[in-house]
Amino acid sequence: MNDLLLKLRQNAEMRRVPIISRQTEEFLKEQLLKYKPRHCIEIGSAIGYSTIFVAALMQAWNGQVTSFEVAYPAYLEALMHIKEANLHNITLYPFDIVTSDVRKFVPKKGDFFFVDGQKSQYGVYLQEIENIKEENSLIIIDDVIKFHNKLDGLYEYLSKKQINYQILPMEEGDGIMIIKH
Numbered sequence: 001m002n003d004l005l006l007k008l009r010q011n012a013e014m015r016r017v018p019i020i021s022r023q024t025e026e027f028l029k030e031q032l033l034k035y036k037p038r039h040c041i042e043i044g045s046a047i048g049y050s051t052i053f054v055a056a057l058m059q060a061w062n063g064q065v066t067s068f069e070v071a072y073p074a075y076l077e078a079l080m081h082i083k084e085a086n087l088h089n090i091t092l093y094p095f096d097i098v099t100s101d102v103r104k105f106v107p108k109k110g111d112f113f114f115v116d117g118q119k120s121q122y123g124v125y126l127q128e129i130e131n132i133k134e135e136n137s138l139i140i141i142d143d144v145i146k147f148h149n150k151l152d153g154l155y156e157y158l159s160k161k162q163i164n165y166q167i168l169p170m171e172e173g174d175g176i177m178i179i180k181h
Contacts, residue, residue: 001056004085008049019049020116023170024142028114032057035138037112042067043097043125044117048078048085054114055082055090064089066106070096070118098124102132109134116142123153126163126179139179146174 012019020028032040032054040058045051045067055065067090069075075094082090093105098121111134115125122141129139144151144167158165169175 001052001085004081005049005053005056008047008052008081012047012049017047019046020053020142021171021174024176025050025053027168027170027176028054028140029057031138031140032112035112036061036063037110037138038063039108039110040065040112040114041106041110041129041132042114042116044115045069045078045092046071046074046116048081048092050114050116051078051090051092052081052085052087055087056085059087059089062089064091066091066093066110068093068095068097068102068117070094096121097128102128106132111137113137113139114142115139119143119147119150120153122151123155123157126154126157130161135181137181139177139181141177141179144175144177145169 009019040054040063042051042065051065051067058065069078072094078092082092109132113129115122117125163179166178167175168178
């Protein structure tokens, strides 16, 4: 699996396709191993790098990953990479959770969420997550420093719902948001 992930990272860097940073990857690994979630819901799979990374870890405890990717070409590429990874604990959908009733596609509520989709939609994504999350869920939102100017909707929603969060710096100029609830 490590060879495939290395190949995918190198290919993404060469093509300038954004995937999770190494620091974010390490943080995700720590959180996944600590919490051992049963069902991760990912919003924004891109070419499938983070999806494969998360699913490979979660298969150790029979965890499942449901991922959504709005860009159809990226979705097709992710499907190809997931097939190459030979992981059977991933379900990938080619649409934006904002435009469809996500509850129809999520067989059970999620207890771990990784959000790395369209930055301007983060607030709406969080609203949708409220409908499909278990109690005591962990939500990790990527790129909250680098793209802070696109996150007004996210901060408005957090303020309106009085949701506490923590921002952790990751790589230079960026970081992640953590919401535990």
